[in-house]
Amino acid sequence: MPIGIKQQLGKILLALKDKKPLVHHLTNYVTVNDCANATLAIGASPIMADDIAEAGDIAAIASALVLNIGTLNSRSIDSMLSAGKRANAAGVPVVFDPVGAGASALRNSTTERILSEIKPAVIRGNISEIKFIAGIAANTKGVDASTEDTAFAQEEIITMAKDLAQKYSCIVAITGAVDIVTNGKETFLLQNGHPMLSSVTGTGCLTSSLIGSYCGATSDYLLAAAGGILTTCIAGEIAYKKAGHLGTGSFHIALIDAISKISPDHFQEYANIIIK
Numbered sequence: 001m002p003i004g005i006k007q008q009l010g011k012i013l014l015a016l017k018d019k020k021p022l023v024h025h026l027t028n029y030v031t032v033n034d035c036a037n038a039t040l041a042i043g044a045s046p047i048m049a050d051d052i053a054e055a056g057d058i059a060a061i062a063s064a065l066v067l068n069i070g071t072l073n074s075r076s077i078d079s080m081l082s083a084g085k086r087a088n089a090a091g092v093p094v095v096f097d098p099v100g101a102g103a104s105a106l107r108n109s110t111t112e113r114i115l116s117e118i119k120p121a122v123i124r125g126n127i128s129e130i131k132f133i134a135g136i137a138a139n140t141k142g143v144d145a146s147t148e149d150t151a152f153a154q155e156e157i158i159t160m161a162k163d164l165a166q167k168y169s170c171i172v173a174i175t176g177a178v179d180i181v182t183n184g185k186e187t188f189l190l191q192n193g194h195p196m197l198s199s200v201t202g203t204g205c206l207t208s209s210l211i212g213s214y215c216g217a218t219s220d221y222l223l224a225a226a227g228g229i230l231t232t233c234i235a236g237e238i239a240y241k242k243a244g245h246l247g248t249g250s251f252h253i254a255l256i257d258a259i260s261k262i263s264p265d266h267f268q269e270y271a272n273i274i275i276k
Contacts, residue, residue: 010264021216028070031202063216
């Protein structure tokens with residue numbers, strides 16, 4: 001792959017650390033602490049303002065907005081819509097994480113409403129969630145991708161992701177054993193990470209936070225999505241070497257440590273990217 005991509009990712013990372021973008025989250029209460037810590041670790045500044053009385057105001061002054069539907073309620077839905085619309089009006093990129101889309105009527109209707117009323121810069125989800133958005137029968141199992149959906153042929157997944165990216169004029173990122181990131185024309189296959197990442201709750205959520213952090217430092221949202229995903233995956237490889245043998249708790253802490261130490265050199269050394 002062209003070394004230029006890795007160099008660009010490194011430059012965006014340095015710009016992120018220099019700018020310290022404000023990343024507004026309306027996220028779920030199970031993973032909110034990890035989302036905040038990952039955002040801080042990469043060099044950005046998190047804020048979690050979910051009351052409708054201020055969600056829109058904060059979104060308008062942020063560098064990026066992350067909407068995560070992991071723990072939905074009617075109050076948070078209204079706040080997400082308010083924040084998303086204000087972000088769009090202010091030109092602030094919106095990262096949408098449709099956690100568990102396909103699992104319940106509430107998640108389904110909320111996902112559809114967000115995508116009809118808010119323009120995302122990036123949609124990041126697992127294969128089951130993205131299949132639901134694409135209108136393809138999905139076997140969603142709570143907030144995790146199902147075994148049936150993960151067996152979907154890679155070329156079919158790429159085609160589905162490209163079609164969605166073109167439909168919503170955004171970046172579509174599907175995270176899994178091989179991560180797929182596309183703008184509808186150019187597609188990256190990211191082949192980093194470690195299976196232990198799936199043993200710690202919230203690694204998908206914190207990845208969306210990292211994507212938001214990168215989006216706050218560049219207008220190239222394809223590279224921003226790739227940078228956020230690669231940061232989690234490379235940090236996961238490093239964390240496993242350091243603490244994986246100790247168990248998931250130690251791995252969890254080592255993951256945040258590794259995110260805080262990610263540098264452009266790590267992209268050069270570790271990033272395994274195929275351009276389709």
